[in-house]
Amino acid sequence: xxxDLIEKKPxxxxxxxxxxxxxxxxxxxxxxxxxxxxxxxxxxxxxGETLSIVGESGCGKSTTGRSILRLDEPTEGDVLFKGQSxxxxxxxxxxxxxxxxxxxxxxxxxxxxxxxxxxxxxxEAMAIQxxxxxxxxxxxxxxxxxHVGLRPEYLERYPHEFSGGQRQRIGIARALAVxxxxxxxxxxxSALDVSIRAQILxxxxxxxxxxxxxxxxxxxxxxxxxxxxxRVMVMYLGKVVEISDKSSLFDKPLHPYTKALLSAIPVTDxxxxxxxxxxxxxxxxxxSPPVGCRFHTRCPFATDLCRQKEPVLVELEKNHSVACHFxxxxxx
Amino acid sequence: MMNEIVLxxxxxxxxxIxxxxxxxxxxxxxxxxxxGETLGIVGESGCGKSMTSLSIxxxxxxPPGKFVDGEVLLNGKDLVKMSNEELRKIxxxxxSMIFQEPMTSLNPVxxxxxxxxxxxxxxxxxxxxxxxxxxxEMIRLVGIPSPEKRAKQEPFQLSGGMRQRIMxxxxxxxxxxxxxxxxxTTALDVTIQAQILExxxxxxxxxxxxxxxxxxxxxxxxxMCDQVGVMYAGQIVEHRDAKDIFNNPLHPYTQGLIGSLPKLYEDQEELQIIEGTVPSPYDYPxxxxxxxxxxxxxxxxxxxxxxxxxxxxNAKVRCWKYTNEWQDSLAKEVLxx
Ligand SMILES: Nc1ncnc2c1ncn2[C@@H]1O[C@H](COP(=O)(O)OP(=O)(O)OP(=O)(O)O)[C@@H](O)[C@H]1O
Ligand SMILES: Nc1ncnc2c1ncn2[C@@H]1O[C@H](COP(=O)(O)OP(=O)(O)OP(=O)(O)O)[C@@H](O)[C@H]1O
Ligand code: SF4
Ligand SMILES: [Mg+2]
Ligand SMILES: [Mg+2]
Numbered sequence: 001x002x003x004d005l006i007e008k009k010p011x012x013x014x015x016x017x018x019x020x021x022x023x024x025x026x027x028x029x030x031x032x033x034x035x036x037x038x039x040x041x042x043x044x045x046x047x048g049e050t051l052s053i054v055g056e057s058g059c060g061k062s063t064t065g066r067s068i069l070r071l072d073e074p075t076e077g078d079v080l081f082k083g084q085s086x087x088x089x090x091x092x093x094x095x096x097x098x099x100x101x102x103x104x105x106x107x108x109x110x111x112x113x114x115x116x117x118x119x120x121x122x123x124e125a126m127a128i129q130x131x132x133x134x135x136x137x138x139x140x141x142x143x144x145x146x147h148v149g150l151r152p153e154y155l156e157r158y159p160h161e162f163s164g165g166q167r168q169r170i171g172i173a174r175a176l177a178v179x180x181x182x183x184x185x186x187x188x189x190s191a192l193d194v195s196i197r198a199q200i201l202x203x204x205x206x207x208x209x210x211x212x213x214x215x216x217x218x219x220x221x222x223x224x225x226x227x228x229x230x231r232v233m234v235m236y237l238g239k240v241v242e243i244s245d246k247s248s249l250f251d252k253p254l255h256p257y258t259k260a261l262l263s264a265i266p267v268t269d270x271x272x273x274x275x276x277x278x279x280x281x282x283x284x285x286x287x288s289p290p291v292g293c294r295f296h297t298r299c300p301f302a303t304d305l306c307r308q309k310e311p312v313l314v315e316l317e318k319n320h321s322v323a324c325h326f327x328x329x330x331x332x
Numbered sequence: 333m334m335n336e337i338v339l340x341x342x343x344x345x346x347x348x349i350x351x352x353x354x355x356x357x358x359x360x361x362x363x364x365x366x367x368g369e370t371l372g373i374v375g376e377s378g379c380g381k382s383m384t385s386l387s388i389x390x391x392x393x394x395p396p397g398k399f400v401d402g403e404v405l406l407n408g409k410d411l412v413k414m415s416n417e418e419l420r421k422i423x424x425x426x427x428s429m430i431f432q433e434p435m436t437s438l439n440p441v442x443x444x445x446x447x448x449x450x451x452x453x454x455x456x457x458x459x460x461x462x463x464x465x466x467x468x469e470m471i472r473l474v475g476i477p478s479p480e481k482r483a484k485q486e487p488f489q490l491s492g493g494m495r496q497r498i499m500x501x502x503x504x505x506x507x508x509x510x511x512x513x514x515x516x517t518t519a520l521d522v523t524i525q526a527q528i529l530e531x532x533x534x535x536x537x538x539x540x541x542x543x544x545x546x547x548x549x550x551x552x553x554x555x556m557c558d559q560v561g562v563m564y565a566g567q568i569v570e571h572r573d574a575k576d577i578f579n580n581p582l583h584p585y586t587q588g589l590i591g592s593l594p595k596l597y598e599d600q601e602e603l604q605i606i607e608g609t610v611p612s613p614y615d616y617p618x619x620x621x622x623x624x625x626x627x628x629x630x631x632x633x634x635x636x637x638x639x640x641x642x643x644x645x646n647a648k649v650r651c652w653k654y655t656n657e658w659q660d661s662l663a664k665e666v667l668x669x
Contacts, residue, residue, distance in 0.1 A: 021489070056521050057493025106492045106519065109433040149609055164432045164515065165377030187492065190518040193376050193548045195592040198603035220521045227594040227603065264522040265551070279523060285477035
């Protein structure tokens, strides 16, 4: 956490959040099957920071974002936005708060209304959240289009007339349109070429400086994560296994999973690549997570202790917490 | 045997025609793909990569899309001239495609395992039971745990990366001769990505599958591809051996692209970008389509369209800088000033 963040009060607090999905039974006497997509996670989000979430596909990143906003109703736990509990709010109160917390969804195609032109979509978003009077909206729309590198005449087009990356940028423009305080960016730049991606990342950083915007940034692209984040949180099978200042995490990852993850980054310069740690063993399923440490089935250092007892998240170094029985031994 | 040509695309053009005008989304694409080879395609968002691949499979919605010109030769036979019946047998069988946005091509209300099994029954004539077992096996292969259970789930119950892997499983199920993979690993973390790339390479070694790999991830290009085509505004602007392009990009657009990469090992306040925006596909300029944004552009660039020329033994580039006319144009500019 950068120095000045610690003194600030958190803008968003996620407290022991759980999100379980119960699956349809296939046979009458079968026991209930539960996907523990998010299984008791805690973190704070400070104003003006970028916290990234990384982790294996299916570990619960998108679900975390969705349950914060109650797009899926959380099973347990609390989420405080400026001290107010989102899960306890009425639908109406929640609608007001949603203007402050925007999401850029992972799947732009599924999240854009196919029957609305981009103009209608942006206009509607601004109208619902009452951010600008109608006569000022046109100028704002043109500005947004320019920000995300789309031509102004594209305002009259429908979502299916765009390429994947163009659609993703429409999602970004829509999120920015209502001047939110927090943006949850779920793989928000993954479909963009590196130049446009750079342009969007620069824009996000600039807006962050100007308006103290806060980002919860979900991404698989670790070079992007490294560039944009202040802090990084690593998830594994519904749990947080490591959370840290960016530099500390990239320079000195403590969890064996994080180490494997960082070693697998593809690089353009094939001579610069280090030893790749290939994880062996069974990839566990959230339908039946392993007992003890959830990573033990694939961890090269696992012992009996790991197979029996679940490690808790402890702050091993300043602002660097990890959930691994042997993190200390392994780091020295 | 490995260097037999399996797919050849000649002067492919697909336009979108509406009351707003004609958008030249794919505007004269040429390439060859050999057996066992991977051709990477990179380029600016909206430059026509997905439309090129959809055109190859003749999956462009028409209208508004219109196939304007070109040939697509699969083992010498032109797909353009084939009947719909013949094409259906080829799609998903000899050529298959991993679509960029899984939700656009998965049926939202059918369990994912069922969708893979259906393709297997259709193309490989497997029985219901065999097809289901193979489908579960494919889901296991792409690294999704509890495949028997996952196979029975509907797309919305899966994570983004799982849906993408379902698409991959479906595309690989019938061991195609040509695989067109449109951003197949964008939703995958690096460890699973590495695993998926390995599966593709493995199939490639076994059956000599040719792969067209569309991606924004230049690291993946470096690891996966033999050749790279860089696209800009509906055309290929540079065609290279993958090993050469990073150290010595020729086209100014490629140079800009590589310059925009965030550096993994150093901190940068601001990332380098390519200033300006792509020209509208409804209204391309007369000269070089990159001229407006190009740091090197001169008179000739604005006046005349460059063609894709051979440069050295292994490179092709569409840029005046690498021609004799360039020197003349520079000389004229000097005279003027
Ligand atoms: N139905 C349509 N009508 C008009 N234009 C269209 C239509 N569909 C696509 N286009 C245009 O065709 C061009 C090429 O789109 P394509 O999807 O091939 O881009 P792409 O290179 O795959 O981009 P990305 O990297 O963002 O996926 C884009 O400019 C897009 O706006
Ligand atoms: N509506 C749902 N019904 C049942 N299971 C669900 C539902 N939504 C998500 N899940 C399950 O929750 C788990 C976590 O999914 P989530 O989408 O959060 O993963 P993710 O970390 O975002 O992965 P990715 O990187 O692949 O996008 C997965 O096992 C997924 O199948
Ligand atoms: S032809 Fe001219 S404008 Fe186009 S890329 Fe080359 S130098 Fe730049
Ligand atoms: Mg996700
Ligand atoms: Mg595309």
